[in-house]
Amino acid sequence: MEGSLEKLREATRKFVKCIFAEYYSTLAPKFIEEPSRIAGREFGFNLFDRGIVRHISFKSRDELLEYLKVNSPSDCYYSSAFYMNPVAPMDEKGWIGAELMFDIDADHIPTDCKVEHDRWVCLSCGYEGAGEMPERCLKCGGDKLEERAWFCEKCLLAAKTETMKLIEILSSEFGLPEDNMAVYFSGRRGFHVHVFGDVEGLDQNSRREVADYLLGVGFDPSIYLERLSLNFDAGGMKFRIIRALYDLISSASPDELRNLGLRGESIDTIIEDRDRVLDIILEGGFSRLAREIGLTSLRKLMAKAVEYSSVKIDPVVTLDIHRLIRLPGSLHGKTGFIKSKAGSSLESLESYDPLSEAAPFMGSRNYVKLYVRSTPRFRIGGEEYGPFEDEEVSLPLQPAILLLCKGVAYISG
Amino acid sequence: MALKEGYRFTDRDLAKYPFLREAARYLEEAGFTVKDMEAEYFQPIVDRAYFRIVEAMERGVVSLKLDEPRLEIASFPVAVLLVRFIGDEFLARRYALAESLRARELLEGEPKLLIEAIASRLGFKAEIYDGYAKLYFTDYLKYASRFHDPRWKIVNRILDHGWILLSRRELIRLISEAIQDNLFKILSRPLPGDAKPPFTFEAKIIAITGMLSDRKAKYGGWVDVGFVEDALPPCVKAMYTALKSGRHLPHIARFTLASFLLNIGLTVDDVVKLFVSIPDADERITRYQVEHIAGMRGSMTKYTSPSCSTLKTHGLCVEDESCKGVKHPLIRYKRSVRRAIGGGGGDGGKLREA
Numbered sequence: 001m002e003g004s005l006e007k008l009r010e011a012t013r014k015f016v017k018c019i020f021a022e023y024y025s026t027l028a029p030k031f032i033e034e035p036s037r038i039a040g041r042e043f044g045f046n047l048f049d050r051g052i053v054r055h056i057s058f059k060s061r062d063e064l065l066e067y068l069k070v071n072s073p074s075d076c077y078y079s080s081a082f083y084m085n086p087v088a089p090m091d092e093k094g095w096i097g098a099e100l101m102f103d104i105d106a107d108h109i110p111t112d113c114k115v116e117h118d119r120w121v122c123l124s125c126g127y128e129g130a131g132e133m134p135e136r137c138l139k140c141g142g143d144k145l146e147e148r149a150w151f152c153e154k155c156l157l158a159a160k161t162e163t164m165k166l167i168e169i170l171s172s173e174f175g176l177p178e179d180n181m182a183v184y185f186s187g188r189r190g191f192h193v194h195v196f197g198d199v200e201g202l203d204q205n206s207r208r209e210v211a212d213y214l215l216g217v218g219f220d221p222s223i224y225l226e227r228l229s230l231n232f233d234a235g236g237m238k239f240r241i242i243r244a245l246y247d248l249i250s251s252a253s254p255d256e257l258r259n260l261g262l263r264g265e266s267i268d269t270i271i272e273d274r275d276r277v278l279d280i281i282l283e284g285g286f287s288r289l290a291r292e293i294g295l296t297s298l299r300k301l302m303a304k305a306v307e308y309s310s311v312k313i314d315p316v317v318t319l320d321i322h323r324l325i326r327l328p329g330s331l332h333g334k335t336g337f338i339k340s341k342a343g344s345s346l347e348s349l350e351s352y353d354p355l356s357e358a359a360p361f362m363g364s365r366n367y368v369k370l371y372v373r374s375t376p377r378f379r380i381g382g383e384e385y386g387p388f389e390d391e392e393v394s395l396p397l398q399p400a401i402l403l404l405c406k407g408v409a410y411i412s413g
Numbered sequence: 414m415a416l417k418e419g420y421r422f423t424d425r426d427l428a429k430y431p432f433l434r435e436a437a438r439y440l441e442e443a444g445f446t447v448k449d450m451e452a453e454y455f456q457p458i459v460d461r462a463y464f465r466i467v468e469a470m471e472r473g474v475v476s477l478k479l480d481e482p483r484l485e486i487a488s489f490p491v492a493v494l495l496v497r498f499i500g501d502e503f504l505a506r507r508y509a510l511a512e513s514l515r516a517r518e519l520l521e522g523e524p525k526l527l528i529e530a531i532a533s534r535l536g537f538k539a540e541i542y543d544g545y546a547k548l549y550f551t552d553y554l555k556y557a558s559r560f561h562d563p564r565w566k567i568v569n570r571i572l573d574h575g576w577i578l579l580s581r582r583e584l585i586r587l588i589s590e591a592i593q594d595n596l597f598k599i600l601s602r603p604l605p606g607d608a609k610p611p612f613t614f615e616a617k618i619i620a621i622t623g624m625l626s627d628r629k630a631k632y633g634g635w636v637d638v639g640f641v642e643d644a645l646p647p648c649v650k651a652m653y654t655a656l657k658s659g660r661h662l663p664h665i666a667r668f669t670l671a672s673f674l675l676n677i678g679l680t681v682d683d684v685v686k687l688f689v690s691i692p693d694a695d696e697r698i699t700r701y702q703v704e705h706i707a708g709m710r711g712s713m714t715k716y717t718s719p720s721c722s723t724l725k726t727h728g729l730c731v732e733d734e735s736c737k738g739v740k741h742p743l744i745r746y747k748r749s750v751r752r753a754i755g756g757g758g759g760d761g762g763k764l765r766e767a
Contacts (some may be wrong), residue, residue: 174550202554212726218725219569
C-alpha cells in the first residue's frame with residue numbers, strides 16, 4: 001500500500017513537472033517580467049528533482065528564459081536587492097540597493113471563512129483539523145504539521161482590499177507615484193507590491209519604520225495629538241484616524257466601548273450624544289473631542305482607530321533587504337497559477353480577478369483524470385468545480401494542475 | 414532652489430562649518446600645500462588642530478574660535494589628517510561626533526537660508542517655514558530611524574505626500590547626524606601605506622595615542638559574562654521558560670534565544686543541549702542551526718541577537734520598568750548582571766574583557 005502511494009506521488013510529480021516544462025518552453029516569454037538591472041540580481045529556484053539552488057545570475061532576459069526552458073523549476077525567485085556581485089556568498093555580494101517590498105497574504109488577514117476551507121494535517125499521527133493551523137497537533141501533540149490552506153474568493157478579496165489600502169497610503173502619505181509601483185497577484189493567497197525609485201536606498205532600520213507606520217506599531221496617541229494641535233493643514237494618517245473613529249463611534253455598543261477601557265462617563269456621552277460626537281469627529285476637532293469624552297478615552301479610541309486603519313503587511317518581507325521574491329510571470333509550485341500583474345492603478349486592481357487572469361492553462365482543451373481526496377467547491381475563470389471527496393474525476397488542465405500542486409489529488413489512469 | 418544653490422558662504426560661515434567644500438577651496442586659493450605643514454608659521458594651525466581633537470576626546474565637543482577665521486578653517490583639514498594618521502576607530506567616531514555637535518550648536522542660531530543651503534549640500538530635500546520645517550521621508554529615515562525615542566517614529570509624525578513635518582531644531586539634529594556620518598566616512602578612509610606624517614605631527618600623534626590608551630583601559634569592553642538566569646531580560650526570560658516547559662516557539666524567538674545565549678558566552682554545546690531537551694528535537698539539525706548562528710558555518714558571521722525594536726516589530730517584546738532607555742536586550746542583561754554580582758562602581762572586574 002505504502003509503495004503504491006509513493007508511485008502515485010511520483011507519477012503526479014512527473015506530470016506536474018511536464019506541464020511546467022511545457023509552460024516554460026511555450027507560453028512563458030509572454031508572461032515573464034525580468035527585474036530591472038537583471039545582471040545585479042541573485043536568482044534562486046526550486047527544482048523538481050534537486051531542491052533549492054541559489055546565488056545564480058543572468059546577464060540578460062534571454063539567458064533567464066533559456067534557463068527556465070532547460071530547468072523548468074517548480075518555483076522561481078529573484079533578489080529584491082541588486083548587488084555588485086550577485087553570485088558571491090551573502091556577505092560578499094556588495095549590496096547596492098533593493099526595491100521596497102510588501103507582501104499582503106490572506107494568511108495574515110483574519111477572515112471568518114478560514115474555518116470552512118483551511119485544513120491542517122499532522123504528519124506524525126495523520127490527524128486532520130480545520131481552520132488555522134495550531135502550533136502542535138491537537139491529538140498527539142507533535143509539531144510536524146502541514147498546512148493545507150485553501151483560498152477562497154472572500155480571502156482573495158480581503159487581500160485585495162488590503163492591497164488597495166496600501167497603495168492609497170503609499171501614494172497619498174508617502175507621496176510615491178503609482179508609476180513607481182507594481183502590483184502582482186502572488187500566485188497563491190495574496191498580493192505583492194514592489195516599489196522602485198527613491199526608496200531603493202533605504203536601510204533595514206528605515207524599512208522597519210515604514211512597516212511600523214503601516215502596521216501602526218509604536219503609535220503613541222499623546223504624541224500624535226500634540227502634533228495635531230499645531231494645526232497643520234495636513235492629510236495622511238489624520239484622515240484615516242478620523243474615518244476609523246467615525247466608524248468605531250457610529251456603531252459601538254456600550255460593552256464594546258467598555259472593552260476598549262473607556263469609563264462610564266465617556267461611554268454615556270458617546271451613547272447619548274452620538275450624533276454630536278460624530279459631528280465633532282468629522283470636523284477633525286480633536287481638542288473639542290477631548291473635552292467632550294476626556295483625554296484618556298480619546299487616546300484609547302485613537303489607538304484602536306490606528307489599529308483598525310493599519311495595513312496587514314507581513315513585516316518580515318518588508319524588512320528583509322536581501323529577500324528572494326517570486327519572479328513575475330513564473331508559476332507558483334503550490335497552485336500552478338502565475339504571479340501575474342494585477343494592474344498598475346487602483347481602478348485596474350479593483351477589477352482584477354486573479355482566478356481568471358493568473359491561469360495560463362485556461363485555453364487548454366485537455367482533460368486530466370484525477371483521484372481527488374478532498375476539496376471544497378472552487379472557481380477558476382467562469383467555471384465552478386467540486387466539491388470532491390475521495391472520488392475519481394476528469395477535469396480541464398487548469399483546475400487539475402491546481403489540485404495536483406496543492407497535493408489534494410493524484411494523477412490516475 | 415536657485416537661492417539655495419546661490420547662497421554665498423562668508424569667511425565667518427566657513428570658519429563655523431569648515432567641512433564645506435568652499436572651505437577647502439578657500440585654502441587652495443590661499444595657496445596652502447602639504448609642504449607648509451612643516452613650516453614654522455604653520456605651527457599655530459597644527460596646535461589648533463591638536464586642540465580640536467583633545468577637546469573632542471575630553472569634552473565631547475569642539476569649541477569655536479572665530480577671531481581668526483583662517484586658523485579655524487585651516488585647522489580642520491589638518492585635524493582630519495591627524496586622526497587619519499592615528500587610524501583608530503574609536504577616535505574617528507569621537508571626533509566626528511564632537512565636530513557635528515559643534516556644527517549643531519552653531520546651526521541653532523542661523524538664519525533659514527543658511528540652514529537650507531547646508532541641508533541641500535548634504536543631499537536633504539528640506540524646506541523651512543515659520544515655526545516648522547519639512548523633510549522628504551527618505552532623508553528623514555536615513556538618520557531618524559536610528560533614534561529610539563518614540564517621538565522620532567514616523568508612525569507618530571505627520572507624513573503628507575512624502576513630507577515629514579518637524580521642528581527646525583529637529584531638522585538641525587538630523588543635519589548634524591549627516592555631518593557626523595560624512596565626516597566619519599572621511600576619517601576612517603585609510604591613508605596610502607607609504608604616507609609619512611610631517612614631523613610637526615609626531616609629538617601630537619604620540620600625545621593623542623597616549624590619551625587613547627588611557628581611556629580604553631578605563632572603559633574596557635564587556636563580553637562573555639556568562640549565564641545568570643535572574644538577570645535575563647523579560648523577553649528572553651519568557652522565551653527561555655517557554656522552551657524549558659516544552660512549548661513551541663516561533664522561528665524568530667528561537668533565533669533570538671540562541672543568539673542571545675551565544676552572545677553572553679554560552680558554548681554551542683550548552684545551547685544545543687537546551688534546545689534538544691524538548692521532545693521531538695533533532696539534535697543534528699539543531700546543532701547545525703546553532704553553529705550557523707555562532708558563525709561556525711555558512712557565511713561565518715556570528716549573529717548578534719535582535720534589538721528591542723526588532724523584537725517589538727515581531728511582537729516579542731515584553732517590557733518592564735527596568736527596560737527604560739534600553740535599546741538592546743544584551744545591554745539590559747549586562748546591567749542586571751552587574752547589579753546581581755555587585756559590580757559596584759560600574760566596571761566589576763569580572764566584566765572586563767580578558
